Amino acid sequence: xxxxxxxxxxxxxxxxxxxxxxxxxxxxxxxxxxxxxxxxxxxxxxxxxxxxxxxxxxxxxxxxxxxxxxxxxxxxxxxxxxxxxxxxxxxxxxxxxxxxxxxxxxxxxxxxxxxxxxxxxxxxxxxxxxxxxx
Amino acid sequence: xxxxxxxxxxxxxxxxxxxxxxxxxxxxxxxxxxxxxxxxxxxxxxxxxxxxxxxxxxxxxxxxxxxxxxxxxxxxxxxxxxxxxxxxxxxxxxxxxxxxxxxxxxxxxxxxxxxxxxxxxxxxxxxxxxxxxx
Amino acid sequence: xxxxxxxxxxxxxxxxxxxxxxxxxxxxxxxxxxxxxxxxxxxxxxxxxxxxxxxxxxxxxxxxxxxxxxxxxxxxxxxxxxxxxxxxxxxxxxxxxxxxxxxxxxxxxxxxxxxxxxxxxxxxxxxxxxxxxx
Amino acid sequence: xxxxxxxxxxxxxxxxxxxxxxxxxxxxxxxxxxxxxxxxxxxxxxxxxxxxxxxxxxxxxxxxxxxxxxxxxxxxxxxxxxxxxxxxxxxxxxxxxxxxxxxxxxxxxxxxxxxxxxxxxxxxxxxxxxxxxx
Numbered sequence: 001x002x003x004x005x006x007x008x009x010x011x012x013x014x015x016x017x018x019x020x021x022x023x024x025x026x027x028x029x030x031x032x033x034x035x036x037x038x039x040x041x042x043x044x045x046x047x048x049x050x051x052x053x054x055x056x057x058x059x060x061x062x063x064x065x066x067x068x069x070x071x072x073x074x075x076x077x078x079x080x081x082x083x084x085x086x087x088x089x090x091x092x093x094x095x096x097x098x099x100x101x102x103x104x105x106x107x108x109x110x111x112x113x114x115x116x117x118x119x120x121x122x123x124x125x126x127x128x129x130x131x132x133x134x
Numbered sequence: 135x136x137x138x139x140x141x142x143x144x145x146x147x148x149x150x151x152x153x154x155x156x157x158x159x160x161x162x163x164x165x166x167x168x169x170x171x172x173x174x175x176x177x178x179x180x181x182x183x184x185x186x187x188x189x190x191x192x193x194x195x196x197x198x199x200x201x202x203x204x205x206x207x208x209x210x211x212x213x214x215x216x217x218x219x220x221x222x223x224x225x226x227x228x229x230x231x232x233x234x235x236x237x238x239x240x241x242x243x244x245x246x247x248x249x250x251x252x253x254x255x256x257x258x259x260x261x262x263x264x265x266x267x268x
Numbered sequence: 269x270x271x272x273x274x275x276x277x278x279x280x281x282x283x284x285x286x287x288x289x290x291x292x293x294x295x296x297x298x299x300x301x302x303x304x305x306x307x308x309x310x311x312x313x314x315x316x317x318x319x320x321x322x323x324x325x326x327x328x329x330x331x332x333x334x335x336x337x338x339x340x341x342x343x344x345x346x347x348x349x350x351x352x353x354x355x356x357x358x359x360x361x362x363x364x365x366x367x368x369x370x371x372x373x374x375x376x377x378x379x380x381x382x383x384x385x386x387x388x389x390x391x392x393x394x395x396x397x398x399x400x401x402x
Numbered sequence: 403x404x405x406x407x408x409x410x411x412x413x414x415x416x417x418x419x420x421x422x423x424x425x426x427x428x429x430x431x432x433x434x435x436x437x438x439x440x441x442x443x444x445x446x447x448x449x450x451x452x453x454x455x456x457x458x459x460x461x462x463x464x465x466x467x468x469x470x471x472x473x474x475x476x477x478x479x480x481x482x483x484x485x486x487x488x489x490x491x492x493x494x495x496x497x498x499x500x501x502x503x504x505x506x507x508x509x510x511x512x513x514x515x516x517x518x519x520x521x522x523x524x525x526x527x528x529x530x531x532x533x534x535x536x
Binding site for chain 1: 148185
Binding site for chain 3: 418420442458
């Protein structure tokens with residue numbers, strides 16, 4: 001999927017509230033998708049760091065793109081579960097999100113998402129399970 | 135904590151992007167906090183159901199209120215991990231969120247969050263771990 | 269399911285290594301199953317507390333019983349994921365395990381497991397997802 | 403840590419029930435530890451595949467070795483949480499387990515564990531959080 005296809009996918013699929021994060025595609029192929037979360041003060045809680053809710057939304061969204069890219073196009077799916085660990089606070093800078101399909105089953109898709117701060121350090125890690133709907 | 139105290143807490147602590155969900159307090163005491171997520175079309179993805187990202191943000195936020203209520207006031211904390219299972223799609227109606235502290239340790243707080251649709255059926259379940267910061 | 273039916277199920281289904289834990293049934297109905305893990309020094313690591321591996325095995329096993337009871341008999345299934353939090357160390361005494369089906373879907377079953385020490389305090393909490401196989 | 407050091411660690415630390423799995427060290431350095439789980443019929447449930455309880459115990463054990471190796475020696479620690487996904491059944495053959503420290507914090511250690519079947523395919527994936535005890 002090229003940038004245009006991903007942007008079109010996100011515009012069509014995402015809830016407006018999630019779309020307002022402004023996530024953009026960096027690249028996507030059969031194995032993984034990389035997205036960028038542009039920094040904004042709107043994303044920080046009172047502690048001055050990007051809040052966990054933003055990272056969860058970004059991880060889930062990047063995984064949907066990765067699965068669509070692996071399938072050669074978006075198909076209806078639903079998130080079954082998402083487990084996320086917050087390892088390092090991010091005060092500023094864009095965040096790079098890499099989502100990877102670990103196992104594409106017939107019904108279930110398992111994935112892993114890594115989020116990196118602007119210095120390339122892993123800040124957040126997530127694993128996900130999706131169900132493909134007929 | 136009464137409604138005013140919770141509203142003041144959310145206004146002060148939450149990132150603007152999360153605050154825009156419009157979560158409101160129903161009740162909070164030492165053991166649990168109950169919040170309401172008002173329905174909005176902005177929260178639905180193209181499949182016509184409230185998206186997972188909204189539930190994750192609501193669960194995390196409700197847990198922060200529950201911990202603050204259990205501690206007798208907000209203290210700096212950070213989410214260590216959040217595990218969420220999406221059991222039932224929600225097409226419409228307000229969502230009720232109940233967050234409960236399972237174990238208040240010296241450094242770590244374990245919690246559980248249940249989200250119910252307007253018919254009272256559990257739609258989403260989450261478990262969380264927070265670290266209290268000095 | 270009565271005690272005999274559960275014992276027969278565990279004898280038939282469990283791997284010998286898991287069976288050696290000696291888990292016994294307390295009760296099981298359509299909504300939940302309660303099991304007992306008899307204390308043994310073999311279950312403690314060098315820190316003198318029951319090791320996490322034991323609790324994970326007990327949680328998974330109790331959930332299988334709960335699902336079988338909810339279905340009115342054992343059907344082939346596979347664990348999709350298990351998330352477990354260790355909240356309190358257990359030095360001694362039997363452990364009581366309660367497994368509950370949160371949502372019985374057509375293909376996926378979501379559950380929750382609570383493990384209590386001999387004083388009735390929750391020591392471990394787990395959530396699980398299983399896939400029913402045709 | 404060399405093989406002897408790891409074997410000595412496992413003999414000293416593990417509960418006898420876990421030790422009976424016969425996990426052996428392949429290698430361990432500051433970044434990761436690789437272990438081998440020797441196949442045995444005792445590990446299979448009635449469906450003829452290695453049961454999830456075995457993989458959970460192996461993942462947790464490998465992570466303890468990885469953390470000890472990263473710290474330059476074993477220090478008292480406790481598992482805070484473990485999330486595991488079962489992606490592919492394993493009917494036979496040794497299993498290779500690779501545990502990696504993602505983030506060594508002052509109090510908390512985050513890690514990731516991958517388990518591969520004898521054909522090198524990832525069968526199970528886990529993420530873990532440990533607390534270091536003084």
